[in-house]
Amino acid sequence: MQAGSMEEFAEITVEAVIETFEIECSAFFTYDKLENCLKVKGKFGFEADQMDCQLDSDWIDSRSISKKGNVIIENGSPDSGFMKSMGLSQVIISPYHDDNSKLDGILMGGVTEGKKGYYDEISKELIPSFMVFTQQMSSQLQNFEAKRYLNEKVQRRTTEVVKQKKEIEEKNVVLEDQKEELHSMLDSLKLTQSQLVQSEKMASLGQLVAGIAHEINKLIESIKNGTERTTQIVNGLRTFSRLDEDVLKVADIHEGLDSTLILLRNRHKNRIEISKDYGEIPLIECFPGQLNQVFMNILSNAIDAIEGVGVITISTSKSNGFIQINITDTGSGMPEHIKAKIFDPFYTTKEVGEGTGLGMSISHGIIEKHSGSIKVLSESGKGTKIIINLPLTQKKIAE
Ligand SMILES: Nc1ncnc2c1ncn2[C@@H]1O[C@H](COP(=O)(O)OP(=O)(O)O)[C@@H](O)[C@H]1O
Ligand SMILES: [Mg+2]
Missing domain, CATH: 3.30.450.40 (GAF domain)
Structure with missing residues (x-):
């Protein structure tokens, strides 16, 4: 039947x-x-x-x-x-x-x-x-x-499965949309970041202008030592302005550190002892202009952190495939809650006009771009140590 x-x-x-x-x-x-x-x-x-x-x-x-x-x-x-x-x-x-x-x-x-x-x-x-x-x-x-x-x-199960399949398909469409949205957000973030780099660069240059003008006035006063100092400053500016080149080069890190110190001289001389402990390190493949900006940011922060007299120690060394740069200051140091925010964009404890809050976040970005690392050791009242590791060479990946 x-x-x-x-x-x-x-x-x-x-x-x-x-x-x-x-x-x-x-x-x-x-x-x-x-x-x-x-x-x-x-x-x-x-x-x-x-x-x-x-x-x-x-x-x-x-x-x-x-x-x-x-x-x-x-x-x-x-x-x-x-x-x-x-x-x-x-x-x-x-x-x-x-x-x-x-x-x-x-x-x-x-x-x-x-x-x-x-x-x-x-x-x-x-x-x-x-x-x-x-x-x-x-x-x-x-x-x-x-x-x-x-x-x-x-029948019920089939209906359910068909429904689930439809739901999954719909979810996939949403995911696809979100993926695209994320991609375009990433693109715009990249753009914003490069604009931020630019604005921080302008800020550091602004800080320099005052110092340099002062230096040049002093040079005119003592023509005798003038030639040497002028050459130093001009070289320093040249090195620093490599920012704009932004091309991968084999560069001397010590040269970058020294140029940066020269440009900052007006802010630390007679007050802060600069102690250099440079090791035997090879030239490394990097974007030298960008690394100079990192040194500028970190050394500026160190100078700002030292009220009155103090010491900034810069040491370099090499260890398997990496070079290490330590920048230590005897300044104010940071409590835990400030240290936790140091890499946040726009985080600053400085007065309006004195800090942009971008230095460390941009430095972090630059070191990351070099596949390196940056670490902060600090204790309130005991000073700060910034440890940077950079690889000797860069993987050749188009951005
Ligand atoms: N060497 C340092 N010693 C003490 N505090 C520091 C040091 N470096 C950075 N900081 C703290 O981190 C904050 C963020 O630094 P940064 O991103 O360079 O911005 P900015 O210098 O414009 O404030 C500073 O305002 C300061 O509070
Ligand atoms: Mg800063």
Whole structure:
């Protein structure tokens, strides 16, 4: 038996009853436990539209229906409301049950009053075969329901999977969008960063101008030493202005440090002792202008940190593939909460006009660009040590 819906199943069943037992009418009911009601699913030969019936109603002895394997033949007694309402003279009723012997429904065959031609009277010999038929129908019904349940489950699962797939696809679209957004944000960040580098460069140059003007005035005063100092300052400016070249070169770090010190001389001389402890280090591949800016930022901070007299020690050394530059000052040092923010852009403890708060963040960016590292050791009241490590060579990756 192939049936897609319960209605089809019921229809096939009642037709089979009619054919098999050659009786006039048949109906197939399922039992609704919640409503304690027999509901007609399929019928043949009955005129009545409304055949559902409450089990506790007056029609057939509901106790006998509930018992397993009981087949009843009623001979149209006048008290039987159901038979009367159906216009039946005789009826054969076979209940079927679930695995727990609970009523599942009934299968019914009947003969109407006045209609002849089939059996006038339902033969008692029909009982065993009607029972067997009902039993078989019942197990087919169980198979059918199990299959239908499974089909529904498969259907639901399929719907779910399709839905999930759609959701994933939608999420992918969103992710793709976000990726693009991130890319363009990164681009604009890169632009901002290079603009920041530019503005910090202008700020440091501004600070220098005053010092240099002063130096030059002094030089004019003492022409005798003038030639040497002028050369130093001009060379220093030349080195510092390499900022603009921004090309990868093999450069001498000591030269960069010295030029920077010369440019800062006006801010540290007579007050701060500069102690150099330069080691044997090779030339390194770098962007020299940018590294000079790092030295300028760090040495400026060191000078700012020393109130009155103090010492700035610069030491360099080489160790497997890297050079190390340490810049130590005997200045104010930093408490933990300032140290934690030192690389944040625009973080400054200086007066408006004195600090941009960009020096360390830009320095960090430059060192990172060189695949190096920058570390800060500092303690409030005890001075500060900046440790920079730079590789000897740069990987040639286009930016
Ligand atoms: N050597 C140092 N000693 C003490 N504090 C420092 C030192 N270097 C940096 N700092 C602190 O870090 C802050 C940020 O430095 P920086 O980014 O160069 O900005 P700016 O110098 O413009 O304030 C400084 O304002 C200062 O508080
Ligand atoms: Mg600074």
